[in-house]
Amino acid sequence: MKSGDAARLMGWDTTRLSRILRGTYRVSADDVRTFCGKLGVDDPAGVEEVARVAEEPIGEGWWAAYASRIGQNYLDFIELEAEAQTLRIQHPVIVPGLLQSPGYVREMITRAPTAVSPAHAEMLVSIRLARQAVLSTATKLHALVPESALHAKFESGPAIMRDQIRKLLDASQMTNVELQLLPLTAHPTYGSIGAITVLSYKHPWANVASVDNALGGNHIDDPQQVSFLEKEFAAIAEIALPVDKSREVLDEYLEGLRK
The missing domain is CATH 3.30.870 (Endonuclease; Chain A)
Structure with a gap:
């Protein structure tokens, strides 16, 4: 799927999606679940693991x-x-x-x-x-x-x-x-x-x-x-x-x- 089409699924612009994919913008666990659902990702365990990590605080190790x-x-x-x-x-x-x-x-x-x-x-x-x-x-x-x-x-x-x-x-x-x-x-x-x-x-x-x-x-x-x-x-x-x-x-x- 083209990035523009993927961004529109979430009501995002392509700049926001690009920054999320590069890790410069945070994304919530709910956004992960919603986005993966709209993309048709059939991997519940994988989706939940990514959603879990999305909520982890940064820089606490x-x-x-x-x-x-x-x-x-x-x-x-x-x-x-x-x-x-x-x-x-x-x-x-x-x-x-x-x-x-x-x-x-x-x-x-x-x-x-x-x-x-x-x-x-x-x-x-x-x-x-x-x-x-x-x-x-x-x-x-x-x-x-x-x-x-x-x-x-x-x-x-x-x-x-x-x-x-x-x-x-x-x-x-x-x-x-x-x-x-x-x-x-x-x-x-x-x-x-x-x-x-x-x-x-x-x-x-x-x-x-x-x-x-x-x-x-x-x-x-x-x-x-x-x-x-x-x-x-x-x-x-x-x-x-x-x-x-x-x-x-x-x-x-x-x-x-x-x-």
Whole structure:
């Protein structure tokens, strides 16, 4: 249906409809139901979910306090992550952020080659740790962790990695977490395209994929591109160690049996 015809169904002009579709104008739950009815949408559950979200207050998540202090890409990702039902995360080099211990987080942020002030670094540490609260909800996490990350050496001493391995072992016992190690023997092509996060939501919201980079990442909702990254993740998961074997290997590292 042309936008002008759709707008006339609601007695709106096309400018108002355009702004609603772009998210710059709010729309009420009743308007959502009425509009979908006039458009002939036959999906009661989907319509009610969109109507519910239409009534949600804006900017009330814990991340709102940081809105003016971090990049928009990162802020968008935090909100996407907090709302997801399922998270699939793969990083080729480090332990993914949601599974990092406090000491590991601080090492990764305060010793990064890009200079930030101590105050800004502490803020970023606080944000990363706050994001981990998503694991205490019903959100499911499937994480692929490179075994090579367990060989990192820190100037602060070996306690950093011991605590990190304990954190991974604790997470692996959570009912909503599936943790697999990508072994050192894996072919380097697996994971070579960079860090991937695939986020899935309740019906009718589309899956989103995020490819990490130094500027906060790129978020993708194009179905074909998301499907490509889902297949990439699945291929890496296929060659990663099973969950039980991954836990055994982590135990060996904790006991110092692996060098």
